[in-house]
Amino acid sequence: MGGTLAAGIIAPIVGFVIHPWLKETVYGIEDFINIGKLDDFPIGIPKKMTVTSSKMDAWNIFEGLVIGSLWVIRHEDNSLNVFSTNCPHLGCGIDWGTEENMFLCPCHGGVFDKSGKKVAGPSSRGLYSFETKIENSNILVSCKKV
Amino acid sequence: MANKLSEWIENRTGLNNLLKKALNEPVRGGAKWYYIFGSGLVFLFVIQAVTGIVMSSFYSPSSTAAWGSVYYIQEKTSFGWFIRGLHHFGSSAMIILAIVHMFQVFIFGAYKKPRELNWISGVILLIFLMGFGLTGYLLPWDQKGYWATQVATNIIGTIPVVGDYIKILHQGGSDYGNFTLTRFYTLHVFVLPISLLFFLFIHIALFRKHGVTPYWKLSEETLRTRIDPFWPNQVFMDIVFAIGMYAALAGWVFWNGGAELQAPADPASNYLARPEWYFLFLFELLKYCQGKFLIVGTVIIPSLALIFLFVLPFIDRSELRWPSKRIPFFAAVFSGLAAAIALTTTTIVHDNRDIHIVHQREDAEKQADRAKKLAANGIPPAGGLAIFLNDPLTLGEKIFNESCNGCHMVKGKGGDSGPDFTNFGSREWVSELLKNPKDNKYFKDSGAMPPVKVPDESLRDMTEFLLSKSGSLTNKNDESIERGKELVLKGNCVICHPIGDKEEKKVAPNLTDYLSETWLKEFIKNPGDIKFYGTRNNMPGFSDKLNDKELDALIQYLFSLSKDRLLVSENENNEVYTSGQSFFYTKLKLKTILDSFVCLR
Numbered sequence: 001m002g003g004t005l006a007a008g009i010i011a012p013i014v015g016f017v018i019h020p021w022l023k024e025t026v027y028g029i030e031d032f033i034n035i036g037k038l039d040d041f042p043i044g045i046p047k048k049m050t051v052t053s054s055k056m057d058a059w060n061i062f063e064g065l066v067i068g069s070l071w072v073i074r075h076e077d078n079s080l081n082v083f084s085t086n087c088p089h090l091g092c093g094i095d096w097g098t099e100e101n102m103f104l105c106p107c108h109g110g111v112f113d114k115s116g117k118k119v120a121g122p123s124s125r126g127l128y129s130f131e132t133k134i135e136n137s138n139i140l141v142s143c144k145k146v
Numbered sequence: 147m148a149n150k151l152s153e154w155i156e157n158r159t160g161l162n163n164l165l166k167k168a169l170n171e172p173v174r175g176g177a178k179w180y181y182i183f184g185s186g187l188v189f190l191f192v193i194q195a196v197t198g199i200v201m202s203s204f205y206s207p208s209s210t211a212a213w214g215s216v217y218y219i220q221e222k223t224s225f226g227w228f229i230r231g232l233h234h235f236g237s238s239a240m241i242i243l244a245i246v247h248m249f250q251v252f253i254f255g256a257y258k259k260p261r262e263l264n265w266i267s268g269v270i271l272l273i274f275l276m277g278f279g280l281t282g283y284l285l286p287w288d289q290k291g292y293w294a295t296q297v298a299t300n301i302i303g304t305i306p307v308v309g310d311y312i313k314i315l316h317q318g319g320s321d322y323g324n325f326t327l328t329r330f331y332t333l334h335v336f337v338l339p340i341s342l343l344f345f346l347f348i349h350i351a352l353f354r355k356h357g358v359t360p361y362w363k364l365s366e367e368t369l370r371t372r373i374d375p376f377w378p379n380q381v382f383m384d385i386v387f388a389i390g391m392y393a394a395l396a397g398w399v400f401w402n403g404g405a406e407l408q409a410p411a412d413p414a415s416n417y418l419a420r421p422e423w424y425f426l427f428l429f430e431l432l433k434y435c436q437g438k439f440l441i442v443g444t445v446i447i448p449s450l451a452l453i454f455l456f457v458l459p460f461i462d463r464s465e466l467r468w469p470s471k472r473i474p475f476f477a478a479v480f481s482g483l484a485a486a487i488a489l490t491t492t493t494i495v496h497d498n499r500d501i502h503i504v505h506q507r508e509d510a511e512k513q514a515d516r517a518k519k520l521a522a523n524g525i526p527p528a529g530g531l532a533i534f535l536n537d538p539l540t541l542g543e544k545i546f547n548e549s550c551n552g553c554h555m556v557k558g559k560g561g562d563s564g565p566d567f568t569n570f571g572s573r574e575w576v577s578e579l580l581k582n583p584k585d586n587k588y589f590k591d592s593g594a595m596p597p598v599k600v601p602d603e604s605l606r607d608m609t610e611f612l613l614s615k616s617g618s619l620t621n622k623n624d625e626s627i628e629r630g631k632e633l634v635l636k637g638n639c640v641i642c643h644p645i646g647d648k649e650e651k652k653v654a655p656n657l658t659d660y661l662s663e664t665w666l667k668e669f670i671k672n673p674g675d676i677k678f679y680g681t682r683n684n685m686p687g688f689s690d691k692l693n694d695k696e697l698d699a700l701i702q703y704l705f706s707l708s709k710d711r712l713l714v715s716e717n718e719n720n721e722v723y724t725s726g727q728s729f730f731y732t733k734l735k736l737k738t739i740l741d742s743f744v745c746l747r
Binding site: 001002004005008009012013015016017018019022023028056058059060061062 | 193196197200203204211214215217218222223224225226228229232385386388389392396521523524525526527
């Protein structure tokens with residue numbers, strides 16, 4: 001009898017608490033986000049860009065919200081490498097070392113080259129990269145797929 | 147292995163021993179159904195605590211986020227509406243049960259020596275319960291909570307000398323804002339629960355020390371010989387009661403589709419402030435304590451009632467528990483209860499009979515439904531109220547109030563030189579117009595049209611036909627439209643009114659597409675046009691005063707006045723709902739319930 005009562009109380013509570021497993025709570029980020037004109041990016045030198053997008057965060061709708069930043073490297077053939085600014089080890093923000101010509105993580109000494117490959121440090125992989133496309137000379141980045 | 151583990155734990159904690167001691171508590175006179183209320187209250191408190199804790203993982207206590215987070219709990223989560231409903235109605239159940247418990251204790255004389263402190267700690271717990279109700283009411287930051295709590299904090303302000311200081315401290319500043327919510331939240335989820343637990347511990351410890359107070363008629367012999375342990379008989383009764391209460395509570399939540407959530411708090415509105423039902427008697431009392439006597443209702447009477455409860459064990463010092471030996475105290479306590487019931491009933495009856503209050507409630511419900519509809523597309527960071535900024539209905543209502551309400555009354559409010567727009571454009575409104583255009587509700591003596599003298603059924607058919615081209619009529623009846631067409635086109639109407647050709651002009655308004663969006667737009671722009679009222683027109687034209695967006699918004703609002711019109715929602719699902727919306731909302735609640743089950747599956 002007590003078990004039935006407990007089950008009747010616990011079942012809806014569990015259903016409520018696991019809501020983030022059942023439904024997306026943060027969504028609505030644009031598929032491809034414009035981060036600027038191709039000509040604005042110097043060839044061979046990584047440039048850090050702030051990314052803004054509309055976004056649904058639980059009950060709120062945001063327009064032009066800063067959702068993160070990216071390292072963008074334009075190559076001579078106008079192809080692009082776009083990397084996450086977070087270290088794949090534990091998520092610290094990574095910097096571009098001008099003298100070292102490498103991406104450096106200040107937390108645990110992670111080092112990554114221009115193509116995002118791990119050179120040194122504890123990370124088990126290279127930098128996270130994003131899918132890009134160019135339309136009308138604008139660089140569009142998909143921040144959804146890493 | 148399990149035995150060894152159990153022994154290991156027992157050696158270090160003494161848990162089994164403690165449990166045995168608790169379950170073997172002697173119940174003098176045997177287990178009885180009238181001892182179930184205290185444990186019932188503990189059960190409800192656990193429900194409140196658990197539902198409150200899980201809701202706090204979704205809730206955000208700020209003036210810009212509170213309404214949105216409660217909306218999210220209510221409408222977007224699985225079972226959120228049920229959990230919130232349990233918490234909301236559970237608080238009422240606790241108040242009812244606390245009062246029943248208090249009266250059982252009073253009638254049994256269980257406050258008498260040596261149980262004085264048990265009674266006092268119980269009164270303190272009752273005050274805490276009311277504190278929970280008061281602080282929790284504001285947390286959704288909706289119209290209902292906002293305005294009711296305004297009254298409560300203003301009551302605090304009436305306390306002589308220190309009132310204003312306490313009020314400012316309580317609301318976190320001179321006006322309502324973020325700090326009001328953070329303070330009420332802190333009180334509701336930290337201060338009150340911790341305080342309540344502390345006094346509950348004392349209350350139960352004292353109860354264990356002194357034991358139950360048996361029925362006064364039981365003889366000493368029975369009490370000596372009939373002693374049950376708490377387990378299993380009394381526990382069984384307590385669990386049966388808990389199951390019954392939970393079933394009733396869950397049923398009530400289902401029946402109501404969860405707790406109500408009104409539109410976001412709007413400090414500029416004139417919302418009808420009413421507290422939760424268990425504070426209504428105090429609210430009503432204030433109507434009788436006006437001017438300099440306000441303090442009698444806000445401070446003196448409530449304080450005297452509380453002081454009476456606190457000192458009761460010390461003024462009723464006789465050891466006799468028979469009610470017939472305690473008549474003055476029974477008279478005092480039951481007159482207090484009767485007065486509270488009478489005051490509560492007076493408010494409820496008055497509110498249900500006052501047509502302005504009924505209309506205000508209808509409007510509030512409509513606004514709440516609208517708010518939920520708009521919030522489905524996301525709430526701007528500026529807060530719940532910002533959802534109305536780009537809402538055509540809200541803009542339309544504003545324009546109506548500023549430009550039309552001076553002549554056109556709605557639900558008893560506004561001028562009466564033009565037709566009354568209550569339920570404007572509905573079947574009822576049009577058929578009554580046909581029946582008697584000179585009625586006070588319509589054109590009065592300025593009406594040139596004679597009444598349409600046909601049987602009621604024919605009148606309904608004519609109305610159906612006239613409104614059939616308005617483009618937004620619910621439940622159209624094609625047969626009725628055909629019959630109406632016959633009556634209108636072959637009857638006297640077309641002698642004065644052109645119908646069929648939009649540009650045709652006669653002595654009375656052209657009724658082609660009568661009350662449709664286009665018809666209304668053209669009419670509002672220039673009612674003096676020859677195809678409408680021509681030289682007999684008294685209404686100003688709005689072609690220069692309203693732009694297209696404003697005109698569209700005004701028409702949306704006019705459509706919303708009729709219970710027979712459809713509004714096409716702006717969201718991508720393109721759901722359609724009536725301006726009355728109750729059916730839609732019921733469907734929505736049902737959908738939420740079904741969604742919850744789908745999600746669980």
